[in-house]
Amino acid sequence: MEITCDHIREKLTQKLGAVHVDVEDTSSNRCAASFKVLVVSSEFEGKPLLQRHRLVNMCLAEELKEIHAFEQKTLTPEQWEKQKSQ
Amino acid sequence: MNNLIRATARCLRSGTAVYMPRQADGRLWSASGRRFLCSDVQKDLGEIVKKDKVVVFMKGTRAQPMCGFSNAVVQILRMHGVDDYADYNVLEDQDLRQGVKDFSNWPTIPQVYFNGEFVGGCDILLQMHQNGDLVEELKKLGIHSALLSAEKESK
Numbered sequence: 001m002e003i004t005c006d007h008i009r010e011k012l013t014q015k016l017g018a019v020h021v022d023v024e025d026t027s028s029n030r031c032a033a034s035f036k037v038l039v040v041s042s043e044f045e046g047k048p049l050l051q052r053h054r055l056v057n058m059c060l061a062e063e064l065k066e067i068h069a070f071e072q073k074t075l076t077p078e079q080w081e082k083q084k085s086q
Numbered sequence: 087m088n089n090l091i092r093a094t095a096r097c098l099r100s101g102t103a104v105y106m107p108r109q110a111d112g113r114l115w116s117a118s119g120r121r122f123l124c125s126d127v128q129k130d131l132g133e134i135v136k137k138d139k140v141v142v143f144m145k146g147t148r149a150q151p152m153c154g155f156s157n158a159v160v161q162i163l164r165m166h167g168v169d170d171y172a173d174y175n176v177l178e179d180q181d182l183r184q185g186v187k188d189f190s191n192w193p194t195i196p197q198v199y200f201n202g203e204f205v206g207g208c209d210i211l212l213q214m215h216q217n218g219d220l221v222e223e224l225k226k227l228g229i230h231s232a233l234l235s236a237e238k239e240s241k
Contacts, residue, residue, distance in 0.1 A: 049213060050206050057193055064193040069155065071209055 003032045003063050015059045016041045019077055026071070034069035040080040049074070127185035136202035139227045140171035143186045144196040148173045155208040156196045162215050166224060167232025200227055 005023040012018045020040035027033035037056070044052045052074035057064060064070060075083065135141050140163070146152030148160045148171075163171060176183035176195050183195070190197050190204050198205040200223060205211065214220040221231045 049210050050204070053206060053210060054191070061193070069153075070194055071155075073209070073213075 003035075003066055005035070008035060008037065008060065008063065011063075012037070012039050012041075012056070012059060016043050016055060020080060026069070033067065034071075035067060036071040038073045038075070040075045040077055042077055044074050044076045045078075127181050128189055131185060131189040134172075134174070135199040135204075138170075138172040139201055139229070140168055141199040142171060142173045142196060143176055143182075143198075144173055145175070145177050147175050152177060153195075155194075158208050159196045159198060159211055162211055162220070165215070165233060166220065166229075167235075168224065168229060170229075200224075 005025055008023045009021045012021045016039065018039050018041040020038070022038040024036045025032055025034070026036045039056055043055060047055070053072060056072050056074060060067075060070075142148075142156075142159055142163070144151060144153075144156035144159060146156055151157035151160050160173075174182065174186075176186060186195070186197060187193060192204065192207065194207050196208055198207070198211055205214075205223070211220065214223065221234060224231050
């Protein structure tokens with residue numbers, strides 16, 4: 001399985017109903033070893049941080065076996081709007 | 087095989103200096119004479135996370151973290167003046183490395199526990215630090231964050 005930014009974005013969009021996803025390959029030579037994601041989804045509403053991150057981890061369980069490092073930020077659409085306006 | 091080589095190369099790249107198998111305080115994960123048998127790991131982890139108020143599973147030691155994310159956790163705890171915590175080096179023991187991932191149902195290292203409860207990894211601790219939750223959670227453990235004292239002094 002080849003892990004690409006597009007693949008991760010697609011999966012998070014489909015499975016978590018994300019309305020916005022930023023994916024960045026943070027490995028030094030863009031070798032898909034580490035990624036940083038920002039996920040905006042209404043699924044996160046009312047859920048603490050740990051639960052949000054678990055949702056993302058679950059969604060990418062297969063990919064995370066191959067990925068060396070993974071950073072994530074999880075926002076509700078409301079939080080995302082707030083952050084954008086700041 | 088190629089995967090293994092790549093993974094090793096990645097680890098080496100992200101490592102800072104020479105691999106130091108011994109923890110700074112002399113407490114060695116496997117030096118206690120008991121290496122972890124797979125079947126025992128889960129049970130032992132259940133005890134380990136409760137043994138100390140704050141427990142960190144990391145790559146390297148607090149004196150010499152071997153990965154940026156583990157280092158970030160150490161630095162955050164240091165900022166809050168949390169000295170009294172147990173750090174376990176997962177690079178020392180492959181059973182522990184996989185065992186703690188299974189135990190927490192969490193795919194990455196570092197992992198932080200407060201009072202036997204899983205808090206999260208580096209991202210979560212960092213966000214808790216930024217939004218002030220960490221100070222509150224430490225208070226629940228009876229730990230007064232050094233950042234609170236610093237704040238008072240500057241007023």
